[in-house]
Amino acid sequence: MQNQKNRFDPRKTAVEAAIARAKARKLEQQQANAEPEEQV
Numbered sequence: 001m002q003n004q005k006n007r008f009d010p011r012k013t014a015v016e017a018a019i020a021r022a023k024a025r026k027l028e029q030q031q032a033n034a035e036p037e038e039q040v
Helices: 010-034
Strands: none
Touching: none
16 A cells, blocks of 8 residues: 555545544444443
8 A cells, every 4th residue: 555656645644544533433332332331
């Protein structure tokens, strides 16, 4: 995944960061739903 034209593309970096954040949030929600909710 190396880009010779742009070694550092801030827009692409931001997009990848947003995707990673969304994946992490989805994972957290799945884990929270899987665990029994005892904390109220």
